[in-house]
Amino acid sequence: MNKKWRWTIGISSVVIVLVVLTIIKIGTTQGAKPDWYSAWASAASSLIALIALVAAAVAANATIQTNKTQTRQLAKLEETQQSDRASKFAVWRALHPTRDSQIYRTFFHNAGPLPMYDVIIHYFVNGHEYTSKEETLPPTSTPELVKKSDNNLEWFIKKLAIEEYGLYQPKTKEEVAAIADLKKRAEAENVRIELVRAINEGKNRYVKDIRIETGVSFSDGENTWYRAPNGRLERTS
Structure with missing residues (x-):
């Protein structure tokens, strides 16, 4: 009434x-x-x-x-x-200056007093989703790089480039070094170098048209949360 x-x-x-x-x-x-x-x-x-x-x-x-x-x-x-x-924690990608150029890197900031647990970074790359687990991220006073997930994303992008352009996965250095015949080992090393070069070129070409969005799921010790690529925060449990 x-x-x-x-x-x-x-x-x-x-x-x-x-x-x-x-x-x-x-x-x-x-x-x-x-x-x-x-x-x-x-x-x-x-x-x-x-x-x-x-x-x-x-x-x-x-x-x-x-x-x-x-x-x-x-x-x-x-x-x-x-x-x-939870509102004080976020993960995103932004340009990071290096000595020679500027590249996109993954950053996180935890402005709260305690760590965030069970952190999983969700990368959405041209319609493909890739997750990288960071376990625990500590409190920070300024944004910091997430190096482990960045390296994992680099590997994933190379994998997508290999599939996109039909490239071959090269042998590892250890596999080449295990070849007993010196001539065959040298040939295998030359092939490996060429394939690595082709993959890097393919990755660079793939990155030019790439679209990467970032989300993150995590726990504050009491509840679990998910922050979507648009920044929206929601409790998941």
Whole structure:
């Protein structure tokens, strides 16, 4: 029930009570009670009882609405307190200057007082999703690089480039070094170098048209959260 109706009922009740009291006063000032007085007195008693019942119902409804509002406010406050630490943690990619050029790197910032646990970085690369687990990330005063996940993403991009351009995966240095025949080992090393060069060129070509978005899932020790690439934070458990 809104304020307008509560005011209307309250004012109407006051007016009715005043009218009834006026009638009762008129009746009591007369010596012999007229017939209408008894009927009015009985009706007035019933009406006052009805008004009291309506007033009690209005008051009860107002109390219920107040309790609901307080419950919602407390729930909102609890949710805000729970998300306070999580809201201070984020992972993103940005240009990072190096000695020779600028490249995109992965950064994180934890402005809270405690570490974030079970951190998993979600990379979305041209429709492909790749996840890299960082375990625990400590509090920081300024944004810091996430080197492990950056290296893992580099490997994933190379893998996508190999698939995109039909390139061959070269042998590792250890596999080449294990070849006993010196001539075959030298040939294998030359092939490995050429394949590595082709993969790096393919990766660089692939990166030019690449689109990478970053999300992160993590735990603050009490709840688990997910921050989407658009920055939206939601509790997952």
